[in-house]
Amino acid sequence: MARKRGRPAARKKSSRERINLTVNRLGASGDGLAGDIAVPMTLPGETVLVDLHGKEAIPAERFNDAAARVAPACKHFGLPGDGCGGCHLQHLGAEGSLGFKVERLTRALHRTLDDLPPIETFQAPPSSRRRAKLHLKRRGLQWQLGFRRRRSHDVVNIDMCTVLHPDLLRPALAIRAMASQLLPEDCRETDLFLTLSDTGVDADFVNVDEERLTLIQREALAAFAQDFGLARLSVGGMPIAGGAAPVLRLGTLTVGLPPGVFLQATREGERVMQDRVVAALRGRTHVADLFCGIGTFAAALPEDSQIAAVDCAGAATAALDRAARQAGRTITTVTRDLFDDPLSSDELSGYDAVIMDPPRAGAAAQSALVARSGVPVVVAVSCNPDTLARDAGLLSEHYALSSLMLIDQFLYSPHIETVAVFTRRP
Template sequence: MSDIQAIVQLAARGDGITADGRYVPLAAVGDSVDFTVQPPQIRPGPNHAAPACTHYPACGGCQLQHLNDDAYTRFVLDRLLRVLPAGWPAQVHPVALSPPRSRRRASLKALKRGGKLSLGFHSEGTHALVDIADCPLLAPELMAVLAPLRRLLKSRVRDGQGAGVAMTLTDDGVDLLLANVSAEGLAAIEALTDFANATDLARLSVEGPGGIDTLVERRQPTVLMGGVAVPLPVAPFLQATREGEAALVAAVRAAVGDAGKIADLFCGLGTFALPLSQRAAVLAVDAAGPAVMALGVVARRADRRVDVQHRDLFRRPLTPGELAGMQAVVFDPPRAGAEAQARALAASNVPVVVAVSCNPNSFGRDAKILVEGGYTLNALWPVAQFRWSSHVELVARFERQP
């Protein structure tokens, strides 16, 4: 008996869904699936693409390499719109999709067994380590470090042990943090120093039981934000790609318009505060003390109008009274969203609120709070800097109705 079904939509994690509700991993809309054989056989349709990586789908870094770019951008847009009521928003901008080999930060794992060292990413939902030879996501500068790093770790990691690797591509070169790699003794220090010199690292740090120690700093790692070179702490939070950050900043700038007094909540190192300060006075607030301190220092040196405040916005959101006089507020919370701050904003008289989100579900909740408080969601900018992933980001503009 024939049982061939078409894939009609994708689930939030990227699995294909048939008209009768069956989920099929690695299927695209327009594919047909033959369920008369086991495992079910996918017959590719017009939206299906050959994966760009030989490690797909074993590596857990990507879920959607089997989609072509048009199908992937439609997935990104649908992923955002499905959490919003019909009719929101009035204007949806094109999806900003970061190109291959543009990822500027990555966290990898290393494991040595039987004298063989594996270096790569875990399979999704497991502890199985996929040893990667190449990654079509990572910037070439990061990929160039992997082969010599593999040789270093093979000599410095004991059999049966693992290590952590955090890589960040800065404007001054690669910033590398190694965890569970000993820097004790002259031989270890010389090996790590020689490696940093040979690979032209900007900085090499090691993390052990006592915390993080910078072993080699050949150049101070910085990233340009709004025309200001911002010194980076070890293993900093940065947007995943330069292209993604540029798209988010451009959207935030467009959303705030000509506002002259802006609050940037959950500001971090100043991703939005510094660009906005080029033409506005900015109140920058975050619970991360080192980040806001660093932002304050570079803003003063650059003569930018940025007033920084160290504050836990989850426990103590800015109140409507404290928000009085702000012409726009930008808030960019972690994945959990900012329910308490959204409620305070909903009770305020701020004319424009700009939400930046990396989680459509928490954004949908916070957006509902703002709309129930009298705001209209009138523009949405989707950003897909985690290419081939179900992880999507956005900028949304809310305007208070008179």
Template sequence: MKLTIARLGHLGDGIAEGPEGPVYVPGMLPGEEIEGDLSGGTLLAPKIVTPSPDRIKAPCAHAKSCGGCLMQHARDGFVADWKLGIVRGALAGQGLEAALRPIVTSPPRSRRRATLAARRTKGGALIGFHARGSNLIIPVPQCQLLHPDLMAALPALEALVVAGGSRTAELDLSVTRTLAGPDVVVTGGKPLDAELRLALARIAEARGLSRLTWGDEVVALRAAPMQRFGKALVAPPPGAFLQATAEGEAALLAAVQEAIGRATRITDLFAGAGTFALPLSEQADIHAVEGDAAMMAALDKGWRQVGGLHRVTCETRDLFRRPLEPDEFKGVEAVVIDPPRAGAEAQTATLARSAVPVIAMVSCNPVTFARDAAVLVAAGYRLDWVQVVDQFRWSAHVELAARFCR
């Protein structure tokens, strides 16, 4: 059967209209004519009859087998327009419109954090990303997504898997680039005993890991795993959130700084370890609020070790269960809010009742962003602009920053 791809879904699948409803075909682009055997809503062994002019040769040798990237078969301009369309569609679903600025896309080989799958083998270790929709691990020695420093850490990760992995269970290796070397968190490994602790510590020292966490225990700390936020150096706790690329973080920070203007008293909600709070403390007093006490402690320590910054106060608080109330924003000139994918429904509701003149909202989920934006707009805020940032290159993920004002 021949079908024509009509559009892309939010996960990057091509969607064609079949005789009994939508047919989802991974790896296809709008306008492409394809053929294959139709089975329900799936086209088996699809072949491209007429390719799209937006189709290109994937830059990575692993693109066909690895599930780490979804959109390497499309030119950058097409992917940018597609992601802008996702944001525009999410806003339209809430009856909103906004000026969407040109997308900022992180370059290849810029991802500074990733979680790899691993398994011990008879001859060593298998490390990589899962194939799409499968538990099969695909090695990625020529990965075009990860920063070269993460690629250079692969031999160290292999040594860890050989020392503490098994052939029957899969490990997750979360690795983050830091100023002092890779920061690694391993889950799914063998239980720790004295012999394994010593072996892992030796690997961390010999391979230049800054910190190694095995399950919930830090087993080696060769050097503090520092990140730079503005003038401050911060050592986030193991597994703490960090923007995926330095370029993406810089784009989001620039948008936030533009949004808040010359505000001198700022509240930073879901502040993490200080991604926005610490650079903004160069111009303003900051009250940083975050539910994770360890991240708040790291932010506070980073601020105290730098001279010349404005005052930063830290509050550990679950903003989902106990959002800041309107009276707690008295005198605040701007709010920065960067919630997780679930958005900030409760906190947005109290912000909408406040007198805060400017809100800079950062989001990694256009759908929950649009939901929360609609609450603010209904309460009298104006959505001035949206800056879309693509730091998860070749994926379906979209991030953004936006400015609201009374």
């Protein structure tokens, strides 16, 4: 039986189109915005020909340059799909990037606070990043090492970086050259975590099974660690080789670094933040340091301070506890998830200051309880202006924002660190 011929199926239209757009502002991620369409690597006032796909646009041609545009500092910087995705704002320069971040922080905080104190700023120098996650990927017989291209899983094979500390970059480039000798034969791709400690570089191939290493590879890893003076070389979080254990001097403490532990991105930014916190808490002797990590701020406080340091990362609090005991400091460490189990107002009532340094999600539940605690001074350290604004709004019923500092230690990226000091109203 013959089938009845129906109407021919309509040809599906491509969702992509090429149009001209004029950028009118910068979004929170640093992308140019034309209305609600994001146009990466563009600046307000520029008109560009783009390939549009939904609300995403890839620039094909730029017809004019904004006055704020500068030549990028790194040859690897470029358009999505072409250049390195490690930096987003090199076309705005260091000074322009800092101005963008001040505006971004101001806009966020004005959503919940009417009045802001003057924003002080600090910008870390180039080539000062002391921690990084780089990607290693095999292509044929060669290995590529670098950051991923933006909106891609491809790796940009770098031979320079204007952001990373040279002491991180040197062993990283050497690892690329020797990756076939150091890694299992069937390994095609891995992430390489690098941290610059006071005793040398701590390196970890995080996605590699340590049990798959051959004896020859273990010997090669040990020789590499010795040749480059690495403090520790780990595979899948398991230490394989190294010299002196990786440690960090924090205030009066020398803290051993657990693998993968969080620490501030630059030494310079860390010192400025520590100084800011110490100044804000001058004369305060009973301090709760919440989301304390390895004790970046607890360690910097005066030695006669009595500190409760709380964090969910058990390895970090254990490292802080060991360092405090060795130094004879009165720091009581507690491993506790402050998202699920924040300190109550009653638990906080005996302290005359609170420090909070949560991850990007902020500390909404803990901020609400701090606001009702009666603690005289609260220092909020934040890496996310939006969650800082939310938490500041929770504190604002009882606290005034008395000082504000923006620390730019992620050059050419939209990331922001902030130290905000809140004082309780009479």
